[in-house]
Amino acid sequence: MVWLGPPLLLPIVFLASHVGAASDLTLLADLRRTEPQRFFLTCVSGEAGAGRGTDAWGPALQLEKDDRIVRTPRPWPPPQLARNGSQRITLRGFSRPSDLVGVFSCVGGAGARRTSVLYVHNSPGAHLLPDQVTHTVNKGDTAVLSARVSKEKQTDVIWKSNGSYFYTLDRHEAQDGRFLLRLPNVQPSSSGIYSATYLEASPLGSAFFRLIVRGCGAGRWGPGCTKECPGCLHGGVCHDQDGECVCPPGFTGTRCEQACREGRFGQSCQEQCPSTGGCRGLTFCLPDPYGCSCGSGWRGSQCQEACAPGHFGADCRLQCQCQNGGTCDRFSGCVCPSGWHGVYCEKSGLSDWAHGSASTEMHDTDEGYFGGHVSAVAAPG
Template identity: 85%
Template sequence: MVWLGPPLLLAILFLASHVGAAVDLTLLANLRLTDPQRFFLTCVSGEAGSGRGSDAWAPPLLLEKDDRVVRTLPPGQPLRLARNGSHQVTLRGFSKPSDLVGVFSCVGGAGARRTRVLYVHNSPGAHLLPDKVTHTVNKGDTAVLSAHVLKEKQTDVIWKSNGSYFYTLDWHEARDGRFLLQLPNVQPSSSGVYSATYLEASPLGSAFFRLIVRGWEPCGYFLWVRCGAGRWGPGCAKECPGCLHGGVCHDHDGECVCPPGFTGTRCEQACREGRFGQSCQEQCLGTSGCRGLTFCLPDPYGCSCGSGWRGSQCQEACAPGHFGADCRLQCQCQNGGTCDRFSGCVCPSGWHGVHCEKSDGGDPLRSRTLDEGHFGGHVSAP
């Protein structure tokens, strides 16, 4: 697979997105706010000591529209950046739908931990929409990008990679109302922002995707070594800890980047409903909780709905038996355990473990309670 865009742009995307490791940085978008004048983005940093003590002179959080790959018309008016202390910034002031389309980025952390989190926003009125915006895969995997037809046109579909022409699909090749792009044996050059657009249609009608090929290590300026699943570090010689609940092993230090709603060394603990951040220290505000919010975390995680929610606008509750971010996880509870869509298996008195399969042996001081933010059982993706 050959990437057709400028080599420097690829290097900038990788470096900006991967410098540092496991920084507690979250970029949120409320997908329920379809009116541009009400829409806003918020970036939250949970880094310890942010803005205090030795970090007092650390670079501030930055939140901006990123025009390096997806170029759209300039905003109708200057966007406004508001700061809520040193740990949170909000970007608002969008005046028309085209202002929202494209890539946004938040940069936080200091020194070697300076990290960029990317978010790709699609217009809800586009001709094509992605079934899933962010795809995280390992070197050698096959990635499949699926563009759902919202407004059918009898014309070919042009696929672009990082803004450059990549592939053409005849309009007859749509299957079940979708255009699929298969990328076998993905390599470092496969990473980036992809788009699917009807021929001669406005880019604002495109479906935009982000593909992350997990596990890289710089060797010189433009040479990259890629680790496969479960490996990290120099020469990919080290094993990941086995991240649970959809957590992704960071390619630099082997730490698990946990989905919103989970915490712990291996993402083994569920936060209380409506909580997020590496220590569950942040809370979704309002009566709807995390409904309608998309959460973007440092690579190689990417973006997803919060725990307990799924769908293109993150407004659909998980189906029975499913839980976690994007409802990707499946409960397999035993011994009377019940499936909670935010946390997984909740075990009855006398049982604990991933599937409530372990007996407490009559010990009255059984596993920690729901209120403490720890739950009896959790399962990884099936």
């Protein structure tokens, strides 16, 4: 790790994130941001072949701070980097909240499966804060970044893209206490780190965002975007290069159709959240084009709020519409009584289930962003 100089924003051409097929790599961040000594970042690899052969993950697993856009003072004492075998590495021991501001990366894999998972951390005391840090959109979509005013200043707001000047908003252009940057017809080249900063204010007081633009329009993938996505469920995102579903934390399966047990994550639900509160207070960053979100059943800027009744999944984006006595579990969706199944517990008997026709439409508040069909199958109760 390299920690350099005073706070400074620098231009950057490109932040590499993904090459080849989706990999089982997760960057967890503890969001107890007012207690920097308790903050930690953990990089976890669930690749079955880790430590074996030329494609071994173990030797290549890295966790570091990317100082190309946001440089912060060198922390003292420096954070501790701890390794637990070849598939897990943790960074902890920050001394001040300002040490946490910036871009962190978890890197693993070799060759075609080399993957970098990015996490962006904002200062809790910033003048401007992002309503949502990670935005995943499709090629040709309109992306809207929203910076909420936390500490008002009587100056204009400068937007930057990858550290370079992008746009200025007059201080009177705030809408309901928010400065909005609207990006129509985004392309993959629009991807990167965006920031909103009051004029002449410290960059550490900025709202930092990460924009991920899939290389295809909604529901499409492959060369020329001619192939149809499989229909990623429960908020999963269709990868634009290989058509695989990158599943939200807490779901698994080729279409993210199955819910993990509470507190578990990973492509095979093999990992468990490290705290007694389950996944409360943790954010999960996955390979692009998914980005970051709270774990299933949690929402909020620090992932400490349980889903409201009737909502479930990562960031509580999904809605239950349970029928026939089904109840909504905030981690997995509708839990059906005996004799009923289906997304809404709307099906009885076994004939249609046996023929695999349990799929039906469900409501996803980010359906336009995920490049897959908005549908789901029943998750295990």
